[in-house]
Amino acid sequence: xxxxxxxxxxxxxxxxxxxxxxxxxxxxxxxxxxxxxxxxxxxxxxxxxxxxxxxxxxxxxxxxxxxxxxxxxxxxxxxxxxxxxxxxxxxxxxxxxxxxxxxxxxxxxxxxxxxxxxxxxxxxxxxxxxxxxxxxxxxxxxxxxxxxxxxxxxxxxxxxxxxxxxxxxxxxxxxxxxxxxxxxxxxxxxxxxxxxxxxxxxxxxxxxxxxxxxxxxxxxxxxxxxxxxxxxxxxxxxxxxxxxxxxxxxxxxxxxxxxxxxxxxxxxxxxxxxxxxxxxxxxxxxxxxxxxxxxxxxxxxxxxxxxxxxxxxxxxxxxxxxxxxxxxxxxx
Numbered sequence: 001x002x003x004x005x006x007x008x009x010x011x012x013x014x015x016x017x018x019x020x021x022x023x024x025x026x027x028x029x030x031x032x033x034x035x036x037x038x039x040x041x042x043x044x045x046x047x048x049x050x051x052x053x054x055x056x057x058x059x060x061x062x063x064x065x066x067x068x069x070x071x072x073x074x075x076x077x078x079x080x081x082x083x084x085x086x087x088x089x090x091x092x093x094x095x096x097x098x099x100x101x102x103x104x105x106x107x108x109x110x111x112x113x114x115x116x117x118x119x120x121x122x123x124x125x126x127x128x129x130x131x132x133x134x135x136x137x138x139x140x141x142x143x144x145x146x147x148x149x150x151x152x153x154x155x156x157x158x159x160x161x162x163x164x165x166x167x168x169x170x171x172x173x174x175x176x177x178x179x180x181x182x183x184x185x186x187x188x189x190x191x192x193x194x195x196x197x198x199x200x201x202x203x204x205x206x207x208x209x210x211x212x213x214x215x216x217x218x219x220x221x222x223x224x225x226x227x228x229x230x231x232x233x234x235x236x237x238x239x240x241x242x243x244x245x246x247x248x249x250x251x252x253x254x255x256x257x258x259x260x261x262x263x264x265x266x267x268x269x270x271x272x273x274x275x276x277x278x279x280x281x282x283x284x285x286x287x288x289x290x291x292x293x294x295x296x297x298x299x300x301x302x303x304x305x306x307x308x309x310x311x312x313x314x315x316x317x318x319x320x321x322x323x324x325x326x327x328x329x330x331x332x
Contacts, residue, residue, distance in 0.1 A: 041129075041132045041133065041135075041136050042135075042136030042137070042139055042140075042250060042251075042252050043199070043248055043249075043250050044136075044139055044140070044158075044199065044250060044252075044277070045132070045135065045136055045139065045279075047197070047274055048274060048277045048278065048279055048310070049274075049275065049277065049278045049279070050278070050279045050281055050285045050308075051278050051279070051280055051281070052280070052281065052282075053093050053280040053281060053282050053307075053308065053309075054280075056092070056093055057090040057091065057092050057093070057148055058090060058091050058092075058093060058280040058309070058311075059088055059089065059090040060088075060089055060090075060313070061086040061087065061088055061089070062086065062087050062088075062089055062313065062314070063084060063085070063086045063087075064085075064087065064190070065084060065085070065190065066084055067082035067083065067084055068080070068082035089147070089311075089313075090147065090148045091147045091148070091156075091280055091309050091310075091311040092147065092148055092149075092150050092309060093280065093282055093307055093308060093309050094144075094150075094153065094154070094155055094307075094308065094309045095153075095305060095306065095307050096131055096134055096135060096138070096305070096306050097131065097303060097304060097305040097306075098127050098128070098130045098131045098134075098303070098304050099127065099301065099302065099303045099304070100123050100124065100126075100127040100301075100302050101299045101300065101301050101302075102120065102123075102299060102300040102301075102302075103298065103299050104298035104299065104300075105298075107300065124289070124302060127302060127304055128287050128289065128304045130304075131287055131304050131305075131306050132287070135306060136252050137252045138154050138155040138157060139155065139157065139158060139252065139310050140157050140158050140159055140250070140252045140253055140254065140268070140270075141157045141159060141252060141254055142154040142155030142156055142157035142160070143157070144156040144157075144160075145160060147161070147309075147311065155309055155310055156309075156310075158270065158272075158277070158310065158312050158319075158321070159253075159254050159268060159270075159321050161310075161311070161312045161315045162270065162312055162315045162319045162320065162321040163315050163316045164185075164315070164316050164317060164319060164320045164321070165320065165321055165322060166181050166320055166321075166322040167266075167322055167323050167324075167325070168269075168322060168323070168324040168325065169325055170261070170264060170325045170326060170327075173211060174204070174207060174208045174211055174269075174324055175208065175211060175212065175215075175238060177322065177324075178198060178238060178240065178245075178269075178271065179238070179239075179240050179241070181271055181320050181322070182195055182240040182241050182242050182245070182271060183240070183241040185242070185271070185317065185318075185320065186240075186241040186242050187241070188317060190317075191314070191317050191318070193242075193273065193317065193318060194242050194243075194273065195240075195242045195245060195271050195272060195273050195318075195319075195320075196242075196245070196272065196273055196274045196275070197245060197246050197248055197271075197272055197274055198238070198245050198246065198247045198248065198269065198270070198271050198272075199248050199250040199253060199268075199269070199270045199272060200247060200248065200249060200250065200253065200267070200268070200269045200270075200324075201249070201250065201251070201253040201254070201255055201267035201268050201269065201324075202249040202250075202251055202331075203255070203265070203267055203326070203329045203331070204253075204267035204268070204269055204324040204326065205247065205249045206329070207267075207324065207326045208247065208324075209236075245271075251331075253267065253268030253269070253270070254266070254267075254268035254323070255267055255268065255331075256323075257328070258325050261325075263327060263328060264325050264326060264327055264328060265325070265326065265327075265328040265329075266323035266324065266325050267323065267324045267325075267326060268321070268322075268323060268324075269321070269322045269323070269324055270319065270320070270321045270322070271319060271320040271321075271322075272312075272318075272319045272320075273314070273318040273319060276312065276313040276314050276318045276319070277310065277311075277312050277313070277319075278310070278311050278313065279308050279309070279310050279311075280308055280309055280310075280311060281306075281307060281308035282307035282308060283307055284306075284307075286306070287304045287305065287306045288304065288305050288306070289302065289303075289304050290302065290303045290304075290305070
């Protein structure tokens with residue numbers, strides 16, 4: 001029989017028994033450990049630079065040219081004075097938060113059952129992890145469109161910040177597109193560029209591996225090439241004009257149905273210079289945790305909050321963001 005939420009009703013305690021026999025009544029009990037393989041952070045968050053914000057709008061300067069220099073007659077040298085302009089840039093600090101409440105009755109009951117310390121610790125940790133999970137998504141997919149004058153409360157995602165773009169059509173080679181874009185970046189006479197990593201949607205990564213599996217020269221391009229990204233973690237790599245770049249699966253990359261062929265999806269891929277991706281934070285690199293106290297509604301209230309915003313310096317030259325069009329594979 002169905003009962004509405006909040007409606008009290010009685011049950012037969014016999015229904016709660018697992019077994020009843022001579023000298024034994026076995027009732028349900030559960031392991032204290034909770035099965036939990038939920039994702040709580042992004043790969044990029046562990047690799048990008050955290051720097052203190054300079055203000056509510058965190059500012060920095062960028063130089064885009066070195067002027068001057070000319071060939072002259074060594075017996076009659078002359079020069080024209082030049083200057084090198086530096087452009088100010090800024091990023092507005094954002095905030096994200098989460099909250100968990102513990103009701104007084106549940107606190108007392110769980111303490112009586114000796115479960116509360118472990119459950120409270122996990123729930124507080126998960127409350128903060130909820131912020132970390134949202135943070136990881138917003139690093140790539142935040143909907144704001146202006147770094148200085150916000151249009152939404154979210155970050156300006158890196159997929160929107162990076163203006164050096166490329167695309168890989170459904171029939172084109174992913175490896176060739178990566179190598180060509182990196183070569184174009186390294187070939188710049190204006191900037192000394194050396195990309196450090198390739199972030200790719202895991203399903204895009206699958207198609208890249210399939211391409212290499214079917215390739216006649218895969219032993220020289222990817223299959224035998226590895227690179228360590230963090231201690232104890234090794235990933236596939238591809239040889240480029242910038243050297244051996246790790247190919248890092250990142251589940252928070254963009255994934256959008258293709259506008260022309262709805263049976264296909266455009267999976268995100270980013271070629272980045274990681275030292276030029278920064279997170280400008282206020283106060284703590286991580287998150288604050290506050291207890292608001294026991295209030296009139298007899299609840300312990302805890303709030304977590306994180307202040308900061310990501311910025312991709314040199315968005316038109318130091319990084320590249322692209323899409324890989326391939327048949328859709330649904331994520332779990």
